[in-house]
Amino acid sequence: MRRTDRLMHIIQLLRDGALHRAEDLAAATGVSVRSIYRDLDTLAASGVPIAGERGVGYHVTAAITLPPLNLTMTELEALHLGLMAVGGGTDDDLSAAATSLSAKIDAVMPEDRSRAPAGYGFAVYPFADAARGFQHLPSIRQAIRTRQKLRLTINDTDRTVRPLQLDYWGRLWTCVVWCETTRGFDELRVDQITDLRLLPSLFVDEPEKSLSAFLACRK
Template identity: 45%
Template sequence: MQRSERLAEIVEIVRDGRLHLARDIANALEVSVRTIYRDIDTLVASGVPIDGERGVGYLLREPIFLPPMALSFTELEALSFGMSIVQAAADTELQEAAKRVMDKVGQHASNRRQAPKSWGFGVYAFERAQEGFRHMPLIRRAIREGLKLKIDYCSLDERTSTRVIRPLQMEYWGHVWTCSAWCELRHDFRAFRIDKTAACEATGEKFQPEAGKTIEDYLKHVAEQLDRDRNRP
């Protein structure tokens, strides 16, 4: 095994969030512990966020680390198209992140001279989608961290209500964003239009995945409803 391959294997081993002893990594890769120490030092020096120390163990500090990869021009176009949508149809935090992604791609692409700055795409968000942008950073955080949210919501027939929800997923429909959630008021799944949400705040209460209230349960519920609708005479 070449050293570059071994370095990539080490990253794969420690990226699961658990602590790994150098001895165990060495046994898995059939090299000495001293070699693993040197490899870890090389990875850390190159910017890979590995935490730990000799005799204690190592883990990847950040949840996502992408090793070097080769992308075709069409794959780069697809990536650019996706990032263009994010820059036009998401909140400021995601817009800035999308721009940084494409800046990095532009800096490191080996064939930069053939790549147009826009990659041939222009995306223009609908005004209605932009109305909910102010709530999206909090909703995204609540989905990641399992936070309950209190929202003041105006339904499509203009009825207002205050709900406590467990946000599970956000969806973009080309003109509006929705948030699929478990509604504590209705004791059922609901999809809320983010642009129809007048106020949104964290309750300070967390929630844990519960059977019947997860995103997997919601998607199964939607699929079953679609099947019933298709089979209805």
């Protein structure tokens, strides 16, 4: 298993809200406990809100807040796009300002650092190229709102999916889908999508293919 795939698998294991020991994560991913500790440090540095400690267990927290503001997913997306566009530009002053703003946002996060994405807007390896997936977020969000199917290419494979929910993991965005190609649920990394098209066909809610069904099977 490639490290990027293993890190994504760790996120999926931790997000159920239960505590997971490093030993169990190591067994589930086929690596050493020491490697798991390094992976958890990397995920935390990338902004994934991980809570826990050695000898007790770890889990991923859900809330992304900036007191006294509560950010919607759309507002969070806009902030990401703005910081990345300015921070990656050629104007040194604006780039420095974007970095400074990122630091200020990080500074006013809650003292519970497990809930605060460190270095907001400028994640480190392994998800440093996640910005390339930002271009797809508006189309995915529209498809979720209008219940519109998507035809996408990911990892050189074409798939037709029903998008159900966008999730944010420290600058890494994932999309929960019902995949009509594989006939099952999946969580796709948006940064791995190389092509995406909105299809004219709509989908109706079906209990066994709904977001609530996905959440139930994750418990």
